[in-house]
Amino acid sequence: MAEASISRDHNLSRAAPILPGTSSPAGGELPLARIHQPGRSATSSGPPRKGWVLEFERSSAPTIEPLMGWTAGDDPFATIRLTFPDLQSAIGFAERHGWRYRVEEPPPRRLMLKSYADRFRYDLAEAVQRAAPYAGPAVTEAARARIDEMAGGSQGRDGENRPQLNSSGGDAESDNDAIDLVEEALLESFPASDPPVWTGAAIR
Numbered sequence: 001m002a003e004a005s006i007s008r009d010h011n012l013s014r015a016a017p018i019l020p021g022t023s024s025p026a027g028g029e030l031p032l033a034r035i036h037q038p039g040r041s042a043t044s045s046g047p048p049r050k051g052w053v054l055e056f057e058r059s060s061a062p063t064i065e066p067l068m069g070w071t072a073g074d075d076p077f078a079t080i081r082l083t084f085p086d087l088q089s090a091i092g093f094a095e096r097h098g099w100r101y102r103v104e105e106p107p108p109r110r111l112m113l114k115s116y117a118d119r120f121r122y123d124l125a126e127a128v129q130r131a132a133p134y135a136g137p138a139v140t141e142a143a144r145a146r147i148d149e150m151a152g153g154s155q156g157r158d159g160e161n162r163p164q165l166n167s168s169g170g171d172a173e174s175d176n177d178a179i180d181l182v183e184e185a186l187l188e189s190f191p192a193s194d195p196p197v198w199t200g201a202a203i204r
Helices: 087-096 124-134 141-151 181-189
Strands: 033-036 052-056 081-084 101-104
Touching: 033 087, 052 087, 081 087, 087 101
Parallel strands: 033 101
Antiparallel strands: 033 052, 052 081
16 A cells, blocks of 8 residues: 655645635635545556546545445545646645645555566476366376476476376376376366366266
8 A cells, every 4th residue: 555645845835725616715624635646457457547646535434325236425525536647736736725635655666577588488387286286186197297298398396307208198107197188187177067168068
């Protein structure tokens, strides 16, 4: 959560408070205004929104309409949302109208630098290891050896040598342990009541 900070020069040169949306003086104390930068939308992975926003803090908690479930309230300033290109414009607007305000600085950005190749790297052995607690039965040695071969090597991440696969795709030590990885994944990923639609299976 962003920390609220107030500069020593803030709220010092305020004029007489004016009612929002009018030129009339406010009859009473107005709620505190918040000046902050809007956050990135939860449904978007694009760059964060630019500019600054001025909103008033709620003077009363919102209520839920019992019939339709809508959120309502008796706070007339809760729906006011003013946007500005920069912080100084928002501060100047609030001081000209005599509004008390606080500035919420945005949290520091943490940049994770990755190479272009690392963005598309996929380690099959690591993915199976992460999914092992949720996949049901433990992966057999033959399946693990085949996974290691598909991942680009026959040696495990812990340095342990995995069983080598023969030319037919089975375990060189025991061909009876060879399994179909796709079939095992289908059995572990879909419950009996929800078969994959592309197999044509039907529940009878």
